[in-house]
Amino acid sequence: MLALTLMGCKGPALQENQDTMNVPETPEYTLDENIGMMLLVGFRGTEVDSTKNPEIITALRDYHVGSVILFDYDVPTKTRGRNINAVDQVGILCHELRLISPNLLIGIDQEGGNVSRLSSRYGFPSIMSAQKSAAQGLDTVRDCAELTANLLNSCGINLNFAPVADVNINPSCPVIGGMGRAFSSDPEMVTQCCKIWVSEQQKYGVVSCMKHFPGHGSSKGDTHKGLVDVTDTWQRCELEPYRNLPSANMMVMTAHVINRKLDPSGLPASLSPKITSYLRDTLGYDGVIVTDDLAMGAIVQQYSFEKAVRMAVLAGADLLCLSNNGGTYDVNMVPRAVKVIMQMVADGDVTEERISQSASRIRSCGRK
Numbered sequence: 230m231l232a233l234t235l236m237g238c239k240g241p242a243l244q245e246n247q248d249t250m251n252v253p254e255t256p257e258y259t260l261d262e263n264i265g266m267m268l269l270v271g272f273r274g275t276e277v278d279s280t281k282n283p284e285i286i287t288a289l290r291d292y293h294v295g296s297v298i299l300f301d302y303d304v305p306t307k308t309r310g311r312n313i314n315a316v317d318q319v320g321i322l323c324h325e326l327r328l329i330s331p332n333l334l335i336g337i338d339q340e341g342g343n344v345s346r347l348s349s350r351y352g353f354p355s356i357m358s359a360q361k362s363a364a365q366g367l368d369t370v371r372d373c374a375e376l377t378a379n380l381l382n383s384c385g386i387n388l389n390f391a392p393v394a395d396v397n398i399n400p401s402c403p404v405i406g407g408m409g410r411a412f413s414s415d416p417e418m419v420t421q422c423c424k425i426w427v428s429e430q431q432k433y434g435v436v437s438c439m440k441h442f443p444g445h446g447s448s449k450g451d452t453h454k455g456l457v458d459v460t461d462t463w464q465r466c467e468l469e470p471y472r473n474l475p476s477a478n479m480m481v482m483t484a485h486v487i488n489r490k491l492d493p494s495g496l497p498a499s500l501s502p503k504i505t506s507y508l509r510d511t512l513g514y515d516g517v518i519v520t521d522d523l524a525m526g527a528i529v530q531q532y533s534f535e536k537a538v539r540m541a542v543l544a545g546a547d548l549l550c551l552s553n554n555g556g557t558y559d560v561n562m563v564p565r566a567v568k569v570i571m572q573m574v575a576d577g578d579v580t581e582e583r584i585s586q587s588a589s590r591i592r593s594c595g596r597k
Contacts, residue, residue: 243577259290260581263588264570265293267542269336269519270563271300271552274313277325283579288563294333296388296548298324304554309350315593316352316384334594336388339381341373344391344407347380354380358409358527359393363422370412370422374429382433388594390424390482394439394470395420397445399462404451411446416469423470433479436594441484441521442471442508443498444492452485452527458498459471460489471508476516478594481508483520483546484528496544497527500537505545510552517590519548524555534562536571542579 241543258266274282290292299319303311309561337346349355356377362373374392381389396419396532397411412422427437432530444467450457463486468530483499491501499520508514522537523529523537532540541549553562573579 238470238589241414246557248430250534252269258585258588260574261567261569261585262293263584264567265585266295266588266591267548267570268292268294268563268566269296269334269548269550270294271298273303273311273553273558274322275310275312275318276322277329282558284563285308285326285462289333291562292567294335294563295332295588298336298338298390298550298552299346300552300554301348301351305556305557306559313346313351319347319351319386320384325564327385332592334388334591335379335386336390336438337386338390339377339386340391341377341391342410344410347384359412360397360406360409360423361362363412363418367421367425371425374426375432377426378430378435379434381430387434388436389430390438390439390440392423392437392439393441394423395444396464396467396470398444398447398464398467399449401446402446404453405446405448406436414591416466417418420470420472427475427479430497436478436480438480438482438519439474440482441486442481443468443484443504444488445484445486448486452497452521453525455530457485457527457573458487458489458495460487463490464491468512471512471514474512474514474516474592476514478554480517480519480594481514482546482550483508483518483544485521485525496540497526499528499546500540500544502544509545515590517547517587517594518545520546520550522550522552522554524552525557529555534559534565535569539578542570543571547590552557 272285299312301313302309338344341356347353356373362370388404395405395411396416397406397414400406412419430437447462448457448459485497485499487495492501498504520541528537
C-alpha cells in the first residue's frame with residue numbers, strides 16, 4: 230500500500246483510485262445489485278476479518294451493498310473504537326473494504342467540532358466547528374473544508390455527511406445550535422458556507438451530503454431520542470440552502486422531524502412522500518436523497534425495522550441509512566432490508582424501474 234503524506238494514513242488515496250469510481254455508459258445491473266446499492270450500512274470492526282465481522286463481507290460480496298458508514302463510538306456497547314482507533318488503521322480498513330467492493334462509497338460524519346469521527350483522540354487534526362469557522366469568516370470556512378476534504382481523501386473516505394445546512398433558528402437546540410453544528414442564523418451565510426464545503430470536497434473526490442432537510446435548526450428536541458415536531462418553530466428560510474443545488478456529486482439527507490407545514494399528515498420528513506416531492510418538484514433537486522439514520526429514536530420508537538424500510542422507499546428515498554448503531558446490533562440487518570424491498574417489488578408496491586433509478590443516482594456520485 231502507498232504511504233500517504235497527510236497524517237500517515239495508509240491505503241490508496243481517493244484521487245489515485247478515481248478510475249474505479251467510473252461507471253460504464255450503459256451498465257446493466259440486476260435487481261439484487263440495485264437494491265444493494267440503496268443500502269448505506271454500518272458494521273463493527275477496525276479491520277475486515279472473516280471470523281470477526283463476516284456480516285460486512287457478506288453484505289458487500291453477496292448483497293451488493295454500495296455504501297458503508299464508519300463510526301468511532303459503538304452505541305449498543307457504549308465503547309469507542311467501533312471502526313476507528315488510529316490514523317493508519319482507518320486507511321487500511323478502507324483499503325480492505327475496497328478489495329471486496331472497488332466502487333464502494335465509504336461515508337463518515339466529519340463536520341468538525343463536536344461531530345468529528347476522526348478526532349484528535351485517535352491522532353487526527355482538530356477542525357473547528359461550523360459555528361466557530363463561520364464566525365471567523367468565509368476564508369476560515371474554506372480552510373476547514375479543504376483540511377477536512379484532504380484528510381478524508383488521504384484515508385480513502387469518499388462520502389462526508391457534511392456540511393450541515395441547518396439555519397441556527399434556535400441556538401439552544403440540543404442537537405444543532407447547542408452543539409455549534411450550524412454555520413449561522415443567517416440563511417444566506419449558511420448557503421455560502423455550504424457551497425464552499427461542497428466545492429472543496431468535490432476537488433478531493435469527496436461526495437458531500439447536506440443535512441437535515443427541510444430544517445432541524447429550529448427544533449427544541451433531538452431526533453436521536455424520539456419524535457421531534459418543528460411545525461410551530463420552523464421557518465421557511467430554512468429551505469434557502471437547498472435552493473439551486475447541483476444534482477451531481479452530492480446528496481441531501483432528510484431529517485426525522487415532523488413538519489406539518491410541508492406535510493399535514495405528521496409523517497417524519499424521512500418517511501414523507503410529500504416532503505420528498507417538495508425537494509424534488511418544488512426545489513428541483515434530482516440528486517441522491519438519503520434518510521437520516523433509521524436506527525434513531527424518532528423512528529425505532531414508532532416503527533418496526535421492516536416498516537421503516539418500507540416507508541422510506543415509498544417516500545422516495547434513494548439511499549437508506551442503516552447504521553446498525555442504535556439500541557442493538559443485528560448481524561442479519563442487510564438480508565432483512567433486502568427481503569423487504571424484494572417483497573415490495575414482488576407485490577407491485579414499487580417498480581424495478583424506480584429501484585434502478587435510485588441506484589443510478591447513487592452510482593453517479595463521485596464521477597467527474
